[in-house]
Amino acid sequence: MAPPTSPAAVAAAARAAPTPAAALALFKSALSADPALSPLAVLPHLAAAPSLPHLLLTASAAARPHATSLRLYAQLKSLAVPIPVASLHPLLSSLPSAPAFALFADVFRQRLPLCTTTFNIMLRHLCAEGKPVRALELLRQMPRPNAVTYNTVIAGFCARGRVRAALEVMCEMRERGGIAPDKYTYATVISGWCKIGRVEDAAKVFEEMLAQGEVKPSAVMYNTLIGAYCDRRKLDVALHYRDEMIARGVAMTVATYNSLVHALFMDGRAAEACAMVEEMQGKGIAPDVFTYNILINGYCKEGKEQKALKVFEEMTGKGVRATVVTYTSLIYALSKKGQVEETDRLFNEAVKKGIRPDIVMYNALISSHCTSGDMDRAFEIMAEMEKKRIAPDDVTYNTLMRGFCLLGRLDEARGIIDEMTKRGIQPDLVSYNTLISGYSMKGDIKDALKVRDEMMDKGFNPTLLTYNALIQGLCKNGQGDDAENLMKEMVGNGITPDDSTYISLIEGLTTEDERMAAADAAKA
Numbered sequence: 001m002a003p004p005t006s007p008a009a010v011a012a013a014a015r016a017a018p019t020p021a022a023a024l025a026l027f028k029s030a031l032s033a034d035p036a037l038s039p040l041a042v043l044p045h046l047a048a049a050p051s052l053p054h055l056l057l058t059a060s061a062a063a064r065p066h067a068t069s070l071r072l073y074a075q076l077k078s079l080a081v082p083i084p085v086a087s088l089h090p091l092l093s094s095l096p097s098a099p100a101f102a103l104f105a106d107v108f109r110q111r112l113p114l115c116t117t118t119f120n121i122m123l124r125h126l127c128a129e130g131k132p133v134r135a136l137e138l139l140r141q142m143p144r145p146n147a148v149t150y151n152t153v154i155a156g157f158c159a160r161g162r163v164r165a166a167l168e169v170m171c172e173m174r175e176r177g178g179i180a181p182d183k184y185t186y187a188t189v190i191s192g193w194c195k196i197g198r199v200e201d202a203a204k205v206f207e208e209m210l211a212q213g214e215v216k217p218s219a220v221m222y223n224t225l226i227g228a229y230c231d232r233r234k235l236d237v238a239l240h241y242r243d244e245m246i247a248r249g250v251a252m253t254v255a256t257y258n259s260l261v262h263a264l265f266m267d268g269r270a271a272e273a274c275a276m277v278e279e280m281q282g283k284g285i286a287p288d289v290f291t292y293n294i295l296i297n298g299y300c301k302e303g304k305e306q307k308a309l310k311v312f313e314e315m316t317g318k319g320v321r322a323t324v325v326t327y328t329s330l331i332y333a334l335s336k337k338g339q340v341e342e343t344d345r346l347f348n349e350a351v352k353k354g355i356r357p358d359i360v361m362y363n364a365l366i367s368s369h370c371t372s373g374d375m376d377r378a379f380e381i382m383a384e385m386e387k388k389r390i391a392p393d394d395v396t397y398n399t400l401m402r403g404f405c406l407l408g409r410l411d412e413a414r415g416i417i418d419e420m421t422k423r424g425i426q427p428d429l430v431s432y433n434t435l436i437s438g439y440s441m442k443g444d445i446k447d448a449l450k451v452r453d454e455m456m457d458k459g460f461n462p463t464l465l466t467y468n469a470l471i472q473g474l475c476k477n478g479q480g481d482d483a484e485n486l487m488k489e490m491v492g493n494g495i496t497p498d499d500s501t502y503i504s505l506i507e508g509l510t511t512e513d514e515r516m517a518a519a520d521a522a523k524a
Contacts, residue, residue, distance in 0.1 A: 011045030027059035054087035061090035097125045127156025158192030194228035230263035265298030300333035335368030343368040370403025405438025440473025472504045
């Protein structure tokens with residue numbers, strides 16, 4: 001049955017409702033069904049039922065703009081209608097912090113009885129504003145704080161990276177409040193330590209919790225620790241927690257598997273990553289968008305773009321909506337293989353599906369056209385991007401510079417650095433290494449060394465890539481002795497040569513006759 005829509009009919013139906021809960025449900029239903037229905041128009045028809053206006057206010061907070069609900073509140077005050085504080089909780093929760101505090105102050109001035117929930121809402125506002133110290137001061141003024149109160153303030157400190165302060169509040173929770181920390185308390189502190197890179201401290205809190213035996217470990221706690229150790233490339237420790245999790249009867253979730261699958265891919269253990277996905281599916285846990293993105297990105301980084309595309313097909317076939325991350329991974333991978341038409345098709349497909357390309361996705365497409373040598377199209381894409389108010393970043397310009405270098409258009413590549421500086425984007429190590437590599441490939445070692453000196457003047461130290469590019473350029477020019485001296489400088493600066501360094505050096509120090517003799521010997 002459709003809810004009434006006229007103000008008088010809504011009021012009559014509410015008066016006839018058997019319980020306050022039924023009246024509240026009717027108000028919510030009527031306001032949701034008719035956006036034009038004004039709570040202020042319903043109010044005059046409730047004059048004979050003083051217990052209903054505050055329910056109308058509660059419903060208004062969920063279904064109408066804040067300004068409407070605040071006007072309704074002011075009207076109730078002017079009519080001296082009783083307003084239980086609980087009816088204001090939805091409005092206090094949904095308001096931005098500044099008007100929420102104004103309303104709270106007004107309620108306080110009226111000496112309306114405040115309950116723990118009212119204070120907890122205001123604590124959330126303070127913490128959301130980045131003011132956990134003020135929140136703690138308010139907590140200490142509360143007559144009856146509960147576990148939610150303390151957990152809110154603890155979360156506020158952790159969000160600001162102040163985990164030691166959060167631990168002090170946790171101690172106060174037990175000692176002053178007489179409230180034992182619960183699973184939310186521990187999960188928040190463990191997450192807080194992990195977010196600031198103090199994983200061992202997080203593990204210590206977790207172990208102390210287990211030793212005390214008051215709180216059982218949850219999947220959230222294990223997932224936080226597993227994810228943190230995976231991020232630090234300590235896969236053995238992450239797998240240890242996975243095993244402990246299973247032994248304690250805590251069910252693994254899709255988040256557990258996602259962390260481990262990603263870490264296995266990053267460790268070059270693709271077969272084990274895929275086996276873990278099969279294990280997950282065998283347990284009835286469906287892969288989510290993050291799982292698929294991890295698989296696609298993992299295969300793309302391994303250069304197995306066909307496998308990535310198969311996963312993409314499976315993902316869409318199962319109704320999992322691809323994201324900007326999905327398409328960006330595929331576009332980057334295919335751009336490296338020179339598949340420009342395919343990258344364009346995927347980009348256009350994403351846009352048609354309502355995905356808004358971000359700077360990373362645009363950079364991937366620009367990279368595709370730079371790799372194929374179509375610099376005009378690369379600049380067109382950047383112009384399209386800027387029309388959509390997405391400003392190019394250092395990656396955009398470094399990509400364009402690389403494109404010019406591949407074509408041997410070094411003057412235009414050099415001009416990119418000037419353009420970056422004009423726009424307030426500082427060239428970085430990648431910018432200088434790209435230009436050095438470009439000059440070296442062309443055999444223009446003099447300009448390459450000039451860029452190296454400029455780079456050092458800007459405070460950047462040469463890297464392995466810098467030295468390899470210069471050594472390659474010197475060897476190309478037949479300056480093998482200079483290349484050898486540069487390698488000695490490189491080692492003296494604590495940089496270990498790699499295969500590329502030695503191959504360039506051997507080629508530079510070997511004469512054409514020696515190379516031909518070696519080739520003849522290999523054939524014999």
